[in-house]
Amino acid sequence: MHEATKVISYDLVVTEDGRIVRESPPDQPVSFVAGVSESPPPRIQQALRDAQPGEVRTIEFPAQNRGAGARIFRATIRAVRPATPAECAQKRGRFFPxxxxxxxxxxxxxxxxxxxxxxxxxxxxxxxxxxxxxxxxxxxxxxxxxxxxxxxxxxxxxxxxxxxxxxxxxxxxxxxxxxxxxxxxxxxxxxxxxxxxxxxxxxxxxxxxxxxxxxxxxxxxxxxxxxxxxxxxxxxxxxxxxxxxxxxxxxxxxxxxxxxxxxxxxxxxxxxxxxxxxxxxxxxxxxxxxxxxxxxxxxxxxxxxxxxxxxxxxxxxxxxxxxxxxxxxxxxxxxxxxxxxxxxxxxxxxxxxxxxxxxxxxxxxxxxxxxxxxxxxxxxxxxxxxxxxxxxxxxxxxxxxxxx
Ligand SMILES: C[S@@+](CC[C@H](N)C(=O)[O-])C[C@H]1O[C@@H](n2cnc3c(N)ncnc32)[C@H](O)[C@@H]1O
Missing domain, CATH: 3.40.50.150 (Vaccinia Virus protein VP39)
Structure with a gap:
């Protein structure tokens, strides 16, 4: 990683209706931490599509550089969309108990x-x-x-x-x-x-x-x-x-x-x-x-x-x-x-x-x-x-x- 690169970590929860909600850092607007506009960046959207319900995944992606130094955003996404029956059968360990x-x-x-x-x-x-x-x-x-x-x-x-x-x-x-x-x-x-x-x-x-x-x-x-x-x-x-x-x-x-x-x-x-x-x-x-x-x-x-x-x-x-x-x-x-x-x-x-x-x-x-x-x-x-x-x-x- 380049010396001037700054890693910005944040936790996002993708809600059942597809909104992205910030869990941390607590004082930054999602639009800023995502480095993009209000809509989820494509990498996050893809991660959400691939994620199992409740799964936590960490993805890294370079932000479009604005100002000095490259920035890498590290997003931890917790997908909370409802499980499909097929997923449920496949991944019983994620549910009760x-x-x-x-x-x-x-x-x-x-x-x-x-x-x-x-x-x-x-x-x-x-x-x-x-x-x-x-x-x-x-x-x-x-x-x-x-x-x-x-x-x-x-x-x-x-x-x-x-x-x-x-x-x-x-x-x-x-x-x-x-x-x-x-x-x-x-x-x-x-x-x-x-x-x-x-x-x-x-x-x-x-x-x-x-x-x-x-x-x-x-x-x-x-x-x-x-x-x-x-x-x-x-x-x-x-x-x-x-x-x-x-x-x-x-x-x-x-x-x-x-x-x-x-x-x-x-x-x-x-x-x-x-x-x-x-x-x-x-x-x-x-x-x-x-x-x-x-x-x-x-x-x-x-x-x-x-x-x-x-x-x-x-x-x-x-x-x-x-x-x-x-x-x-x-x-x-x-x-x-x-x-x-x-x-x-x-x-x-x-x-x-x-x-x-x-x-x-x-x-x-x-x-x-x-x-x-x-x-x-x-x-x-x-x-x-x-x-x-x-x-x-x-x-x-x-x-x-x-x-x-
Ligand atoms: C399941 S662990 C304990 C977990 C711990 N109470 C907790 O809450 O995380 C079982 C422990 O019992 C100890 N142990 C079992 N039989 C023992 C014995 N006869 N003498 C000394 N230590 C024993 C083992 O060394 C082991 O560390």
Whole structure:
């Protein structure tokens, strides 16, 4: 590129009626940034014709030079025209439930923090897990004593979020991980995860400590390095917990975590088990064995897409029925969250009439609208997210590792 060339970047959204709307930079008229008159330049028109609905593409084109120096305009176009049924069938991944993972910024301080920490988070629990955890934690943290703990930290997005939420309340977050990836799965885990999944290309503990400092959370978020079998039995602090996030994928890891944290949970404290509806099934099996031994029948609050939360001491309502896996589920955390509900409605609106993804979005809305104690709602939830489960199922061994 010539030295005098200036690259001007801007984001445009092409609306359903074909207008071009500027998203950024915010203070320049579209006619200026496009370097042309009000009508879209031919390259943009072509890009729009070729783009899939919702697709983001970046194109570069030289502007007719007016004044000194060449200018290159870099336009990022988000095409939002409605999908045709053929496109819908071809590109199911762009619609419900997948678009729910990319609904733009969530509101308020928690929403901003979640967005800012996206780079350190895995999807899921980003964004809806983190959003729901923030809502539930903020509801209880003034009445329920104790710190927070995360077992399975990876790049640290959830620990950092918990740190920001709890700092003002003088609580700490203990963040336990090998920072070397998963240990060996066992026969209690269906085939999917591999030893060493979530290793990083650079030392993960050092990176995490650097981000903790950068985020102003030194002495709030406390990293604890090592495999749980070694670290959890030695853990003196925290004595009491108001929140625990168990996100370690494997039976042994989750079982060891439950043994280490459950008795420390304050009454009313929240315990999250991630990957509960993952095909690998280790976390769900660990919970069954742990709670059966303890003679506890938990009420599992479903968190989109595959986590569950338990409130320490909460009994399932007497009229609730167990599903075939022996568990009792509630959908209230999702059903009562206006931000999730609104995003779900938007996702439904985007789908094409009669498409599979429209039926599935509608089904999830029906499940959330159903206040009955039916045990069948969990089956309907699983059916609504069929495309998501299919996307992560692996029947053959992987020859690549999950990297962070
Ligand atoms: C799915 S990642 C955690 C994602 C993270 N919670 C987030 O919100 O982005 C799972 C993590 O659990 C850790 N892990 C699993 N089993 C472990 C064990 N037995 N001991 C230590 N770390 C373990 C892995 O190293 C990995 O970093």
């Amino acid at each position: 997948f678009d729910l993972f990319d609904m733009g910024p969530l509101p308020g301080d928690a929403g901003q923090a979640i967005k800012r920490l996206e780079q350190y988070s895995l999807i899921p629990p980003y964004p809806w897990g983190q959003w729901i955890y923030a809502q539930q934690l903020l509801k209880i943290c003034t009445q329920v004593p104790g710190d927070a703990i995360e077992l399975g930290v990876a790049s640290g997005g959830t620990s950092l979020l918990l740190g920001h939420l709890l700092k003002a309340h003088g609580r700490q977050v203990f963040s336990l991980d090998s920072f070397e990836g998963l240990p060996q799965p066992t026969s209690r885990d269906n085939r999917y995860f591999l030893a060493g999944d979530y290793e990083g290309d650079e030392p993960l503990l050092e990176r995490f400590c650097g981000v903790v400092e950068q985020e102003g959370l030194t002495n709030v978020v406390i990293p604890v390095k090592g495999f749980f079998a070694d670290t959890v039995p030695e853990l003196e602090q925290p004595e009491h917990l108001c929140f625990a996030h168990l996100d370690s994928d494997l039976y042994d890891s989750v079982y060891c975590s439950l043994e280490g944290v459950y008795d420390r949970m304050s009454p009313g404290g929240i315990l999250i088990i991630d990957d509960f509806f993952h095909h690998a099934q280790g976390p769900a099996r660990a919970c069954s064995v742990f709670f059966n031994k303890a003679r506890i029948q938990p009420l599992y609050h479903v968190v989109f897409p595959y986590a569950v939360g338990i409130i320490k001491g909460e009994e399932p309502p007497a009229n609730c029925r167990r599903s075939l896996d022996g568990n009792i589920y509630a959908f209230d955390w999702l059903a009562d969250d206006p931000v999730f509900r609104e995003s779900l409605e938007l996702s439904l609106d985007r789908t094409v009439p009669d498409s599979g993804s429209r039926k599935q979005a509608r089904l999830l809305i029906d499940v959330l609208d159903d206040n009955s104690p039916s045990s069948a709602n969990i089956y309907r939830y699983w059916a609504a997210l069929e495309d998501f489960w299919d996307g992560i199922s692996a029947t053959r061994s992987r020859d690549w590792k999950i990297k962070i």
